[in-house]
Amino acid sequence: MNDLIKIILAVIPATILVFLAGLALGAELYPKIKIIFSDILSLFGWAGKRVRKYSVEQEYQGTINSIIQDYNKNFENPILPNCKIEWVTAENQRNILKRRSNHLFEL
Numbered sequence: 001m002n003d004l005i006k007i008i009l010a011v012i013p014a015t016i017l018v019f020l021a022g023l024a025l026g027a028e029l030y031p032k033i034k035i036i037f038s039d040i041l042s043l044f045g046w047a048g049k050r051v052r053k054y055s056v057e058q059e060y061q062g063t064i065n066s067i068i069q070d071y072n073k074n075f076e077n078p079i080l081p082n083c084k085i086e087w088v089t090a091e092n093q094r095n096i097l098k099r100r101s102n103h104l105f106e107l
Contacts, residue, residue: 028069031061031062031066031069032062032066033062034058034059034062035059035062035063035066037062038055038056038057038062039059041054041055042059053087060083061084061085068082068083
């Protein structure tokens with residue numbers, strides 16, 4: 001039983017360190033992974049409009065967020081927020097355009 005406890009106590013910290021390293025690496029590579037994911041989805045564009053829209057969304061979000069992360073590295077506090085694509089539809093056209101026009105010149 002003591003040997004089992006020693007093994008568990010030796011493995012748990014290593015597992016936590018690997019998990020934290022994976023999180024740090026994932027946060028750094030997340031925008032690049034989104035671009036790769038969009039390339040893979042573009043192969044399945046024949047499946048329908050939603051797949052094509054999602055592919056385009058991931059490609060632009062990944063590219064823009066990668067640029068934003070590179071820019072924000074130079075500052076202590078991030079200046080630019082991450083990008084989120086909002087598709088304009090007939091139902092939300094007025095709300096999005098009105099909301100965006102109010103914030104057009106704000107930084």
